[in-house]
Amino acid sequence: MGFSQIIFSWTAIIPVIVLLYYFFRKKYTDQPVSSTLFWSEIMQETRVSPYLKHLQKNALLYLQLLALLLLVLALMNPYVKKSTIAGAQTIFIVDTSATMLAGKEQSTFDAHKKEMQSLVKQLDGRPVTLITTGNTPQAVLQQETNVKNIEKAIQDLHVTYETAQMNKALDVAQAFVGDTQTSIYVFTDSLDKKQLPMEKDSVKWLVYGAEKGLTNVAITRFAATTDGKSTMALVQLQNDTDQKHELTITLQNNQGEVIMDEKISLSANEATTKTFKDLPLMDTITANIDVKDDYAVDNTQSVVLQTATANIVVDQSMHQLIQKGFQSINNNVKIVPSLQLADNQNATIVTNQTSLLQKIQRPLVLIGRDDVEKKEINGEVKTTSDALFAFSELNDIYVSALYPAFDGYKTIATVGDKPFIQRSPQGDIIVLADIADTDWPLYPSFPLFLWSAEQQLSESVGSLGIFAPNEQRSVALAQGDWSVYSQDDEFLSSITNGLLTAPMQPGIYMARSSSEEKRLIVQLQAPERVIEEGTSYTLGELQQNGKEEVSKASFVPWLILIILCLLVAEWEVQRRRGFTN
Numbered sequence: 001m002g003f004s005q006i007i008f009s010w011t012a013i014i015p016v017i018v019l020l021y022y023f024f025r026k027k028y029t030d031q032p033v034s035s036t037l038f039w040s041e042i043m044q045e046t047r048v049s050p051y052l053k054h055l056q057k058n059a060l061l062y063l064q065l066l067a068l069l070l071l072v073l074a075l076m077n078p079y080v081k082k083s084t085i086a087g088a089q090t091i092f093i094v095d096t097s098a099t100m101l102a103g104k105e106q107s108t109f110d111a112h113k114k115e116m117q118s119l120v121k122q123l124d125g126r127p128v129t130l131i132t133t134g135n136t137p138q139a140v141l142q143q144e145t146n147v148k149n150i151e152k153a154i155q156d157l158h159v160t161y162e163t164a165q166m167n168k169a170l171d172v173a174q175a176f177v178g179d180t181q182t183s184i185y186v187f188t189d190s191l192d193k194k195q196l197p198m199e200k201d202s203v204k205w206l207v208y209g210a211e212k213g214l215t216n217v218a219i220t221r222f223a224a225t226t227d228g229k230s231t232m233a234l235v236q237l238q239n240d241t242d243q244k245h246e247l248t249i250t251l252q253n254n255q256g257e258v259i260m261d262e263k264i265s266l267s268a269n270e271a272t273t274k275t276f277k278d279l280p281l282m283d284t285i286t287a288n289i290d291v292k293d294d295y296a297v298d299n300t301q302s303v304v305l306q307t308a309t310a311n312i313v314v315d316q317s318m319h320q321l322i323q324k325g326f327q328s329i330n331n332n333v334k335i336v337p338s339l340q341l342a343d344n345q346n347a348t349i350v351t352n353q354t355s356l357l358q359k360i361q362r363p364l365v366l367i368g369r370d371d372v373e374k375k376e377i378n379g380e381v382k383t384t385s386d387a388l389f390a391f392s393e394l395n396d397i398y399v400s401a402l403y404p405a406f407d408g409y410k411t412i413a414t415v416g417d418k419p420f421i422q423r424s425p426q427g428d429i430i431v432l433a434d435i436a437d438t439d440w441p442l443y444p445s446f447p448l449f450l451w452s453a454e455q456q457l458s459e460s461v462g463s464l465g466i467f468a469p470n471e472q473r474s475v476a477l478a479q480g481d482w483s484v485y486s487q488d489d490e491f492l493s494s495i496t497n498g499l500l501t502a503p504m505q506p507g508i509y510m511a512r513s514s515s516e517e518k519r520l521i522v523q524l525q526a527p528e529r530v531i532e533e534g535t536s537y538t539l540g541e542l543q544q545n546g547k548e549e550v551s552k553a554s555f556v557p558w559l560i561l562i563i564l565c566l567l568v569a570e571w572e573v574q575r576r577r578g579f580t581n
Contacts, residue, residue, distance in 0.1 A: 078554070089128075188208070219529070387477050
């Protein structure tokens with residue numbers, strides 16, 4: 001504690017003057033009274049409570065002296081030193097990953113928001129930069145000094161479920177530091193000291209971690225597949241606690257109906273894998289575990305049922321550019337002699353053998369034909385609204401010759417008025433030209449077309465696959481207005497130019513157009529299924545003119561309030577005694 005206006009200590013003479021005034025004030029003269037009837041009673045009361053009588057007699061003096069002493073203190077401006085945010089600026093780095101939702105009475109994220117709100121009161125005009133983590137760190141505030149704007153930005157923060165990728169957020173924070181004395185507060189669950197860049201002496205790091213002793217039992221892996229007759233599911237569980245847990249695992253279909261449940265016992269720090277066979281066919285399947293732990297987000301996981309992704313088999317007689325094109329977009333590409341193609345029933349086949357359209361049950365890619373002669377053609381390439389052309393515009397390519405079209409197949413691209421690309425009723429993709437008769441490989445649309453074809457033939461129908469929270473990915477969709485909806489038919493976002501931004505929360509969602517619907521799954525990434533021990537610490541010190549910055553909390557407002565109360569008390573004492581006395 002100290003005094004910032006010690007020069008006003010001379011005012012202490014004022015209470016002394018008042019005290020002297022009471023010493024030399026007018027005394028009452030003795031007055032004889034003829035009756036002593038009440039004398040003994042008065043003396044008895046005085047002996048019983050002499051201090052109370054003294055206080056009653058001199059209450060006004062004590063109140064005035066106390067008020068004057070407090071006024072003297074107020075003039076000297078007493079204060080107490082308290083910790084404060086050091087440096088010329090402050091940076092908040094806020095972890096918004098899913099693990100921040102772990103906690104006992106309240107989540108780590110909510111606890112950190114309260115801590116940030118309390119730190120705002122210590123800013124003393126310093127600018128604040130607020131950075132959130134994720135695949136692309138966001139600077140929510142930049143050099144903001146308005147306290148209300150800072151408090152609102154903190155209040156509006158929410159968990160994005162993305163993996164933190166703290167190194168990216170630290171790099172962004174470093175860009176704001178420069179040579180300025182800076183306090184960087186990192187609000188996360190756990191952060192290794194080795195990750196902090198300590199090259200600059202102008203930075204003080206303050207890391208706030210999660211509380212100790214959080215427990216977690218998680219579904220670390222969930223997969224399901226079908227052979228067209230039944231479903232098989234695999235669930236991997238992990239107990240990260242030092243205690244044994246009894247839990248129930250439940251599998252549900254997309255209508256929420258329970259198709260299987262089983263009680264499981266997990267020993268301390270045990271990992272186990274459960275396999276469930278001969279389950280009924282369904283579009284999607286969700287696994288849940290009913291367990292009491294401090295992190296509930298990883299107790300549920302969903303998948304879209306699909307057959308195992310097939311390899312791509314390319315006919316050895318196909319043009320080298322076709323072989324290289326598919327190898328560049330998929331690692332599971334095999335170059336197979338023409339006579340052995342029919343043996344690869346479970347693969348996606350790329351060939352020019354027309355006869356395989358009837359022999360292979362799976363849809364294939366037919367580029368050119370080996371059963372008819374091609375004819376020269378001249379004209380402009382035009383495409384229809386089809387998912388194959390979501391990323392590959394063919395308007396500028398040149399085609400010199402075409403094979404005759406298949407009757408009954410849907411034409412999705414033409415050269416002039418002649419069919420160029422077709423779809424069969426079974427889903428086969430037909431390109432009625434040899435690659436050598438076009439300049440298509442010279443354009444970026446060629447590998448994009450191959451990628452779109454591979455995506456459509458290898459993935460299950462009606463599914464866009466599995467996404468990470470907020471992941472942006474190009475998807476092969478037919479042209480038109482596509483939007484993303486929740487299972488409750490709530491509109492979430494639009495898909496623009498084939499670029500889909502996945503929803504934030506894990507779960508099952510729908511991508512819809514006016515005539516088609518496809519499912520997509522949002523799943524937590526593997527790091528968000530593990531709870532690490534919380535860590536909090538401070539590294540580095542900031543100095544200002546050789547001294548660490550401190551904050552001074554003044555007592556003056558409280559002293560003024562007490563003085564006002566004392567003045568009211570003096571008035572009441574004087575009123576009861578009578579103002580004429």
